[in-house]
Amino acid sequence: MMLPWLILVPLMGGALAWAVQRAGGTAVRGVALAALAVDLALVLAVWSKALPAAGGWLADFARPWIPSLGIGLHLGLDGLSLVLILLTLVLGILAVGASWTEIGDRVGFFHFNLLWTLGGIVGVFLALDLVLFFLLWELMLVPMFFLIALWGHEDRMRAAIKFFLFTQGGGLLMLVAILALGVLAAPSAGLRRFDYFALIGHAPGGVTGWLLMLGFFLAFAVKLPAVPLHTWLPDAHTEAPTAGSVVLAGLLLKTGAYGLLRFAVPLFPAQSHAFAPVAMALGVAGILYGGMLAFAQDDAKRLVAYTSVSHLGFVLLGIYADNRLALQGVVMQMLAHGLSTGGLFMVVGAVQERLHTRDLDRLGGLWASMPRLSAAGLVLALASLGLPGLGNFVGEFLVLLGSWAAAPAFAAIGALGLVVSVVYALTLVQRTFHGPARAAAADFSFGHLAVMAVMVAGLVWFGLYPQPVFDLAGPSLGAVAGTAAP
Amino acid sequence: MTGGDLTALLPFLVMGVAVPAVTLAAAFRRPALAASLAALGTVLAFAALWPAAGVVPRQVTPLLMIDGYALYFAGLMLAATLAVLLLSLGYLHRRPEPREAHSLLLLLAAFGAMAVAASDHFASFILGLETLSVALLGLIAYAHGRERPIEAGLKYLILAGFSSAILLFGIALLYLRCGSLSFAGIAFALGRAGSDPAILLAFALVIAGIGFKLSLVPFHMWAPDVYQGASAPVAGFIAVVSKGAVFALLLRLAHDTPLASGPGATVIQAIAVATILAGNLLALLQDNFKRLLAYSSIAHFGYLLLAVLAGGVLGAEAAAYYLAAYAVMTLGAFGVITQLSAGQAGDDIEQLSAYRGLMWRRPWLAAVLVLMLFALAGMPLTMGFFAKLTVLMAGIHGGWWPAVGALVAGSVIGLFYYLRVIALMAAGRPVEAVPEPTRWAGALVLAMLTGVLVWLGMAPAPLMALIRRATLGG
Numbered sequence: 001m002m003l004p005w006l007i008l009v010p011l012m013g014g015a016l017a018w019a020v021q022r023a024g025g026t027a028v029r030g031v032a033l034a035a036l037a038v039d040l041a042l043v044l045a046v047w048s049k050a051l052p053a054a055g056g057w058l059a060d061f062a063r064p065w066i067p068s069l070g071i072g073l074h075l076g077l078d079g080l081s082l083v084l085i086l087l088t089l090v091l092g093i094l095a096v097g098a099s100w101t102e103i104g105d106r107v108g109f110f111h112f113n114l115l116w117t118l119g120g121i122v123g124v125f126l127a128l129d130l131v132l133f134f135l136l137w138e139l140m141l142v143p144m145f146f147l148i149a150l151w152g153h154e155d156r157m158r159a160a161i162k163f164f165l166f167t168q169g170g171g172l173l174m175l176v177a178i179l180a181l182g183v184l185a186a187p188s189a190g191l192r193r194f195d196y197f198a199l200i201g202h203a204p205g206g207v208t209g210w211l212l213m214l215g216f217f218l219a220f221a222v223k224l225p226a227v228p229l230h231t232w233l234p235d236a237h238t239e240a241p242t243a244g245s246v247v248l249a250g251l252l253l254k255t256g257a258y259g260l261l262r263f264a265v266p267l268f269p270a271q272s273h274a275f276a277p278v279a280m281a282l283g284v285a286g287i288l289y290g291g292m293l294a295f296a297q298d299d300a301k302r303l304v305a306y307t308s309v310s311h312l313g314f315v316l317l318g319i320y321a322d323n324r325l326a327l328q329g330v331v332m333q334m335l336a337h338g339l340s341t342g343g344l345f346m347v348v349g350a351v352q353e354r355l356h357t358r359d360l361d362r363l364g365g366l367w368a369s370m371p372r373l374s375a376a377g378l379v380l381a382l383a384s385l386g387l388p389g390l391g392n393f394v395g396e397f398l399v400l401l402g403s404w405a406a407a408p409a410f411a412a413i414g415a416l417g418l419v420v421s422v423v424y425a426l427t428l429v430q431r432t433f434h435g436p437a438r439a440a441a442a443d444f445s446f447g448h449l450a451v452m453a454v455m456v457a458g459l460v461w462f463g464l465y466p467q468p469v470f471d472l473a474g475p476s477l478g479a480v481a482g483t484a485a486p
Numbered sequence: 487m488t489g490g491d492l493t494a495l496l497p498f499l500v501m502g503v504a505v506p507a508v509t510l511a512a513a514f515r516r517p518a519l520a521a522s523l524a525a526l527g528t529v530l531a532f533a534a535l536w537p538a539a540g541v542v543p544r545q546v547t548p549l550l551m552i553d554g555y556a557l558y559f560a561g562l563m564l565a566a567t568l569a570v571l572l573l574s575l576g577y578l579h580r581r582p583e584p585r586e587a588h589s590l591l592l593l594l595a596a597f598g599a600m601a602v603a604a605s606d607h608f609a610s611f612i613l614g615l616e617t618l619s620v621a622l623l624g625l626i627a628y629a630h631g632r633e634r635p636i637e638a639g640l641k642y643l644i645l646a647g648f649s650s651a652i653l654l655f656g657i658a659l660l661y662l663r664c665g666s667l668s669f670a671g672i673a674f675a676l677g678r679a680g681s682d683p684a685i686l687l688a689f690a691l692v693i694a695g696i697g698f699k700l701s702l703v704p705f706h707m708w709a710p711d712v713y714q715g716a717s718a719p720v721a722g723f724i725a726v727v728s729k730g731a732v733f734a735l736l737l738r739l740a741h742d743t744p745l746a747s748g749p750g751a752t753v754i755q756a757i758a759v760a761t762i763l764a765g766n767l768l769a770l771l772q773d774n775f776k777r778l779l780a781y782s783s784i785a786h787f788g789y790l791l792l793a794v795l796a797g798g799v800l801g802a803e804a805a806a807y808y809l810a811a812y813a814v815m816t817l818g819a820f821g822v823i824t825q826l827s828a829g830q831a832g833d834d835i836e837q838l839s840a841y842r843g844l845m846w847r848r849p850w851l852a853a854v855l856v857l858m859l860f861a862l863a864g865m866p867l868t869m870g871f872f873a874k875l876t877v878l879m880a881g882i883h884g885g886w887w888p889a890v891g892a893l894v895a896g897s898v899i900g901l902f903y904y905l906r907v908i909a910l911m912a913a914g915r916p917v918e919a920v921p922e923p924t925r926w927a928g929a930l931v932l933a934m935l936t937g938v939l940v941w942l943g944m945a946p947a948p949l950m951a952l953i954r955r956a957t958l959g960g
Binding site: 065066067068069105133134135136138139142145146149150157160164167168169172173175176180182183305349 | 912
């Protein structure tokens with residue numbers, strides 16, 4: 001019963017935030033924070049009341065919606081959805097905090113878009129009807145388009161349109177695949193034609209099955225992003241305002257990974273099994289190529305953007321290695337990447353806000369004037385390069401361990417990514433914070449520092465004691481594992 | 487003719503009374519009275535759909551088939567006509583042209599459109615079509631003091647005459663072979679005699695004639711010029727009422743006769759692919775908003791052809807929902823142009839450059855336009871999403887993969903030019919909104935259209951249930 005509210009609260013909060021625009025920026029931000037906090041409380045309430053059932057489903061909500069087409073309002077919460085929704089709301093709250101001073105104009109509309117994107121993302125993690133899933137998938141794009149197009153940096157419009165066209169192009173292929181799956185696979189399903197559980201295990205074989213699987217895979221691979229479909233990412237992440245970059249990197253990319261885990265692999269187990277070598281090769285390519293490109297950037301934000309390509313390469317590798325170990329690594333990598341990269345975008349965004357440049361050639365020696373900001377940046381960069389004791393290490397290590405069992409060659413090449421990541425992360429630290437001081441500005445405020453503290457605490461927790469996450473997401477991963485291991 | 491027949495005909499009879507009444511008001515130069523009578527006529531005719539729905543389906547005279555399907559489209563046409571009537575009020579307010587004949591012509595065109603949607607006989611089809619076309623000609627060239635409307639009117643006159651001639655030639659050939667003008671009679675004769683080259687030629691000519699009216703590629707050249715030359719409300723009327731009625735007829739023709747089977751299907755699929763791709767690609771090049779909408783409308787009728795190809799109940803349902811969505815979003819987009827251009831003396835506000843920063847100057851109108859454009863692009867939470875979904879489902883069900891592929895490619899291209907307009911409207915820095923006189927009738931229409939767009943985009947089930955009842959009943 002509570003599940004629709006998890007989506008509706010951010011949406012209503014966004015509308016309310018826009019409505020109180022006249023009362024000033026603080027009121028808008030307060031409303032946004034309150035809405036997300038209420039949503040977080042709701043999630044925790046659902047979790048506390050949940051009775052663990054078969055397959056790990058904690059809560060379920062199903063109502064007919066468009067019976068003539070067999071589309072229903074079906075939402076479900078399991079461990080995987082739960083950890084990702086928690087990440088969504090925590091990062092959302094931090095993003096509101098991080099853009100407290102950055103956004104000065106149209107504050108109401110900004111937070112409207114931010115909260116609607118978050119609502120769409122929460123919905124994506126809950127939807128169990130494929131048409132509803134697609135609808136929410138699109139819902140998160142439109143506000144994100146506005147976030148980039150209206151509050152972004154110099155080249156924002158081109159980046160926004162590119163982002164929209166790429167993701168929407170992939171999305172339309174997925175829509176065709178969804179409809180075709182509903183029409184071909186469940187002809188007699190009637191009222192539940194597009195229901196996840198009605199479709200699972202009914203994938204058509206032959207060429208049709210392959211084409212449908214590719215339709216899903218492409219949409220999620222664009223979002224993930226997998227090389228060579230990643231070219232929208234550096235533009236969108238670089239041009240977006242800080243909160244937009246945080247949501248893009250921390251959350252939107254995760255929806256691609258979630259889509260693969262929840263839909264592409266379980267709906268098409270046989271095809272995914274046969275496709276796994278290709279997908280793993282793409283993952284490894286992403287790890288190395290993204291890392292090398294990150295190293296070559298002069299724009300600090302672009303550098304961080306490319307690290308996402310590299311980190312999400314591990315996710316792709318782990319999903320298709322598809323054994324329990326690798327999948328647990330995937331979940332950990334998603335959470336840790338959300339915090340570390342989201343945090344790095346906040347650091348770089350704060351530098352941009354203070355110094356009006358992201359050019360690494362014009363930065364340097366910031367440690368002298370901004371020790372707090374620089375220290376936070378250092379810790380996050382170390383997390384990003386996979387320092388043991390922080391969450392990213394656990395994720396990457398488990399993915400490599402799991403894929404070694406499945407495909408040693410890919411694991412061996414992918415492990416080189418850890419070397420590359422050291423190079424780009426230390427380059428970022430060296431060129432921004434060390435060296436002769438070329439620029440100076442005010443340090444992090446205590447509010448900002450609190451945001452950073454939450455991020456770093458999360459990363460340390462994941463790095464030292466990841467077991468609770470594994471316990472929570474484990475049952476959902478059981479449904480994925482063993483279906484596609486090569 | 488029985489009492490039941492008369493009840494079924496009631497919406498048509500109301501229109502038949504309203505047209506001469508408005509003519510009288512126009513003859514005495516009472517623009518306000520003419521407009522009120524026209525609005526009253528459409529409302530009463532709309533109300534008459536309920537008693538009529540109780541007695542359908544029935545064949546009234548050999549010419550008209552009044553069934554749920556015909557009544558559904560009649561309702562759609564009437565609602566659209568009322569919207570255009572109200573939008574025109576503010577638009578014509580300070581223009582030099584006489585206003586009274588405008589309402590008359592709109593009402594007459596709507597009458598013709600209703601007849602087209604209800605005909606299952608070529609004689610009534612031609613009668614309705616000519617009523618519609620002649621009235622439209624007057625509407626397109628209405629601002630006779632200016633050059634562009636006259637040019638557009640002339641273009642429309644020549645092409646409408648030309649396409650009617652092609653259509654008539656095709657019909658004559660069918661009559662020669664089948665000895666009947668009713669769809670059922672033709673299907674019966676073809677079922678016995680089978681197909682021959684003359685029949686194929688006849689169907690090709692009929693498709694070409696209808697293709698002109700729907701501005702399908704390669705018969706689309708007139709549309710952008712006419713949309714640009716006509717006033718914004720009239721352009722919306724052509725896009726929705728005129729094209730919608732002819733499409734309803736095409737669907738019925740394809741259902742009753744073997745027009746869309748065998749080689750006909752191949753031709754229609756080729757036309758669909760060409761229309762989708764050409765319409766969307768040409769829309770990319772436009773810097774005039776009305777021309778852009780014209781090409782977008784061409785593309786949308788390409789999408790709609792998937793429903794014709796799919797056929798059956800699924801195709802009819804998809805087309806009925808799509809046309810309703812298309813009517814809302816197209817009237818909304820043209821309605822915004824109308825509201826912006828109201829009270830202007832010269833051309834409409836139609837250059838895309840004039841839309842720069844609209845979000846900050848006229849926030850409410852811009853918000854409506856953004857929603858309409860997202861709907862045209864098929865975004866969720868608007869009717870446009872489910873419209874595209876139903877048509878795609880119909881296409882996939884029938885296995886029309888080239889057309890489905892074209893739809894996907896076309897939608898991606900379409901996004902680009904819709905987003906371009908939205909990006910343009912969002913450009914610039916916020917400024918204080920400029921107070922402009924509000925045209926209340928138009929604002930009311932836009933508010934209703936937006937409400938319908940979002941409401942039926944979130945809860946489409948009631949409309950879909952209505953459509954299912956209408957299509958099963960006939």
